[in-house]
Amino acid sequence: MxxxxxxxxxxxxxxxxxxxxxxxxxxxxxxxxxxxxxxxxxxxxxxxxxxxLYDWPAWGDRTFVGGGNYVDLFTRHPDFWPSLRNSAIFTLLFVPMNLAVSLTLALLLSPRIKGRAVFRVLFFIPVVTPMVANVLVWKMLLQPNGLFNGLSTSMFGIELPSFLSHPQWAMVMVVVMSVWQGMGYNMLIFCAALEQLPEPVLEAARIDGAKGWRMFSRITLPLLSPAIFFTTVMTMITSMQVFAQPQLLTGGGPGNATIPIVMFIYDQAFTFQQMGLAAAAAWILFAIIIGLTALQFSAQKRWVHYEV
Known part of the structure; x- marks a missing residue:
C-alpha cells in the first residue's frame, strides 16, 4: 500500500x-x-x-367478514347510495360555483382598484371565521322569519319558501353557504396568479388588438390554467369530504336530502356503532377521490399550459 x-x-x-x-x-x-x-x-x-374487513361493533365481539361490509354498502344498505349521490351533487354544484366566483372576484380586484388589499381581507374573513359562527348566521338568515324572507315580504310582497326544510332548496342553500364561506381562499390564489402573468405576453396581445373577452379567453385564461387546475383539484377533494356545513345547517335533512357520504360515515361509526361499516365506506370514498384526482391529472395535458 x-x-x-x-x-x-x-x-x-x-x-x-x-x-x-x-x-x-x-x-x-x-x-x-x-x-x-x-x-x-x-x-x-x-x-x-x-x-x-370485520363486523366491528363499538362494544362486543368482532367477526371477520372479509369483503362483507363492502358488499352490504353496495347492495343492501339503504342510505349509502343516497349519501354518495348527495356528495356528487354538492361537488358538481360547489366546484364550478366556487371557481367562478373566486376568479371573478380576483379579476375585479385588479391592481388598478384602490383599496384592493382591504377588499381581499374582507372576502377572506369567512375562510378563517369558525364554521359554527358562519353556519349560525346563515341559519338565522334563512329561517322563515329570518332577514331574507323579511326583506322579500316587506319590499316585494313575496314570501320566500322555507329553504332549509325544502328537499330541493336545502342542498342549494348548503352549496351557496359553502361558496360564500370558502371563496376567499381560491380568490387569493387567483390574485397571486394574475399578478404573475408575463407582462410581455400581455403587451404583445394588446398590440395585436386583443381586448375584452377575446383577451381574457385567448390569453389570460390559458395563462391561468395551472392555477385553475390546482384550485379545481383541491376544491374537488374538499367538496367530496364536506361534513360541517350540512351537519350544522340542515342536520342532513329534510329526510336524507343533504346527508353527504362523510356524514353517513360519521353516523355509522358514532351513532350506530358500526365501525367496520364506517371504515369500509371511508375507503370507498378514498378510492373515489383518488380516481377523480387521477382523471384530472391525466386530462391536464390537454388544457393546462405551463410556461417554458
Whole structure:
C-alpha cells in the first residue's frame, strides 16, 4: 500500500463515522415528528383497513367478514347510495360555483382598484371565521322569519319558501353557504396568479388588438390554467369530504336530502356503532377521490399550459 493510500484509509473511516453520527443526530431530531406520524396517521390508516374487513361493533365481539361490509354498502344498505349521490351533487354544484366566483372576484380586484388589499381581507374573513359562527348566521338568515324572507315580504310582497326544510332548496342553500364561506381562499390564489402573468405576453396581445373577452379567453385564461387546475383539484377533494356545513345547517335533512357520504360515515361509526361499516365506506370514498384526482391529472395535458 502506498503512503497516499495509507493516509486516505483513516480519512475515509473518519468520514464514515461522522456520517453515522450525523444520521443518528438527524434521526433524533425527526423522531418526535415520526412518532406523531406513526401514532396519529399510519397506525389509524392500517387499523381502518383491518376494521373494514370485520363486523366491528363499538362494544362486543368482532367477526371477520372479509369483503362483507363492502358488499352490504353496495347492495343492501339503504342510505349509502343516497349519501354518495348527495356528495356528487354538492361537488358538481360547489366546484364550478366556487371557481367562478373566486376568479371573478380576483379579476375585479385588479391592481388598478384602490383599496384592493382591504377588499381581499374582507372576502377572506369567512375562510378563517369558525364554521359554527358562519353556519349560525346563515341559519338565522334563512329561517322563515329570518332577514331574507323579511326583506322579500316587506319590499316585494313575496314570501320566500322555507329553504332549509325544502328537499330541493336545502342542498342549494348548503352549496351557496359553502361558496360564500370558502371563496376567499381560491380568490387569493387567483390574485397571486394574475399578478404573475408575463407582462410581455400581455403587451404583445394588446398590440395585436386583443381586448375584452377575446383577451381574457385567448390569453389570460390559458395563462391561468395551472392555477385553475390546482384550485379545481383541491376544491374537488374538499367538496367530496364536506361534513360541517350540512351537519350544522340542515342536520342532513329534510329526510336524507343533504346527508353527504362523510356524514353517513360519521353516523355509522358514532351513532350506530358500526365501525367496520364506517371504515369500509371511508375507503370507498378514498378510492373515489383518488380516481377523480387521477382523471384530472391525466386530462391536464390537454388544457393546462405551463410556461417554458
Amino acid at each position: 502506498t503512503a497516499t493510500g495509507a493516509s486516505a484509509a483513516p480519512l475515509r473511516r473518519g468520514q464514515s463515522r461522522l456520517r453515522r453520527i450525523e444520521s443518528r443526530q438527524a434521526l433524533g431530531f425527526i423522531s418526535p415528528a415520526l412518532a406523531g406520524l406513526t401514532v396519529f396517521t399510519i397506525a389509524p390508516v392500517i387499523l381502518s383497513i383491518v376494521m373494514s
